[in-house]
Amino acid sequence: MKQLPLPMHLPARDGFDALVVGRNDHAVAHLRGLVPGAGVAAPVYLWGDAGSGKTRLLRALAEQHQAQGERIGWFDAGTALPWTLDEGWSLVVVDRCEALDAAHQQAAFALFVEAGTQGVQWAAGGRLPPVDLPVRDDLRTRLGWGHVFALQPLAEGETRAALRREADRRGILLPDEVLAHLLTHHDRDMAHLMAVLDRLDGFSLAEKRHITVPLLKKMMAENIHDLVPNPPPAP
Template sequence: MKQIPLPIGVDAEPDFDNFVAGDNAAAVDALRRLVIPSPPVYLWGPAGAGKTHLLAALARQLRAEGARVGWFDAETPLPWEFDEGWWLVVIDGAERLDAERQHAAFALFVESATHGAQMAAAGRLPPVDLPVRDDLRTRLGWGQVHAIKPLTEAGTRAALRREADRRGIFLSDDVMDYLLTRFARDLGSLMTLLGQLDRFSLAERRAVTVPLLKKMINEESGHA
């Protein structure tokens, strides 16, 4: 069954407390304790491992301290202009930057160094393997580099159970197995799907079951 894009809605904003660390505890701790400004931070790992979540958690932590944050990715329109009020500048999806955005990203590194802002970035590849210009690759790999590993199946199940408990959902083994065998296995997609299922079950006034999940997917895909 094809994964259907579903809206996040009012789900919890990413922070360090709602990130399921798994084998990434050291990286999470390093980000929590990051002293601003420090050398650049770069996170790499497969899609869905939680890189964007961690960048957002870092941004949220700094905003709570009164900081301002600039956030860029491959879809951010040009020009990219640095704001001297930023404490943190984030570049997500480094491997997807085109030539113009690579140039803009390098300029942000230069401006950040000049004004004492923290740089943090993420991509699916380690810095040495990124398909970007050499000077940008060097900047991305200059400071802390953390490999972010996806959860094991047991960790994913535990995370889904915890989120279901938080929402007051009884998640049966049948529903859990269906989620893990029919949809994208990364935790971000599964959490989004669980949130949608929670709202759908409330609207239908029915318990969360495999038939209810199938009905939701059929309606979302226009096959009601």
């Protein structure tokens, strides 16, 4: 009988200090400056392909506010309606703007206006630049009038560094050959790679074995449907 590990691994760190910045240093520097008490800055919009780090950076911004005792509101295309601004928030985040349907676009627009009236910092993200978002014109205009940053995915060396940093944080040994296999046989999407690393950490505990390429292959063979992020549609 296989032993299942208890969920005792460390939660993921969301702060800026845990980031491998890569070519996104200007965006990170700007977000770091959006601290409570410094006054409300112009809205921020981050855009880039899947895996470029939009959500990760928005979470770091939220963590920065929460670390100072502030409360934030987080919404995305899947957040149930209605959307209501809490007077105690210092930051409102809207993620996955490219996927907002008509009702959520209306909610986002109303939230944007109310946040501006109440002096609440606004930040948002999506896969497309504001001009190309399939949203109503008034919302598109507001998402684009502040600071807009196009995010770049990490280069291979930076991706290696990010995975190594997370492995070190977990206290696990991640051999070079395992890193090479991950980068050769998996999507470079950092969210996917981190999910694979998280699963591999637990799988190695369950198997009572060190992390190796054969162990990774065994895990993939046993969990292939869980680890493929976007399986092809059924015919």
